[in-house]
Amino acid sequence: MSIRAQDVVPISEARARLTELSDEVVGGAEKLLTKNGAAYVALIDARKLDYYHALEAEHASLLLLAEADVALRELAAGERVSSDTLMQALTDR
Structure with missing residues (x-):
């Protein structure tokens, strides 16, 4: 609108x-x-605000699902790193 x-x-x-x-x-x-x-x-309108909040939560869920899908596809393709490499990358930030 x-x-x-x-x-x-x-x-x-x-x-x-x-x-x-x-x-x-x-x-x-x-x-x-x-x-x-x-x-x-x-x-x-308060009902519209509730609807906007629900849309925002739905969008966040869809983004998380998309990220999980990418991660699963990478894992299935053998594209993974060791836990040591992951921990090192996280501590380098």
Whole structure:
């Protein structure tokens, strides 16, 4: 969803209109609050925030699975290092 000009609200104005802005957000809008003319925080529906967090967790899980897949393929291809070499590489950091 793109932010429309009417969805950009100075934080000083948002203080006085919080209930109204919250109702608009629950109705599907997203509000970008500005401070000194620059983006500062956003108001989004709490359910949408929960969804974003779930997506973030899913993405992290997919990245871990992809890394595990690469490691298993390398192991199956005989591309492995000894535990001594691994420990040495880890301590050199």
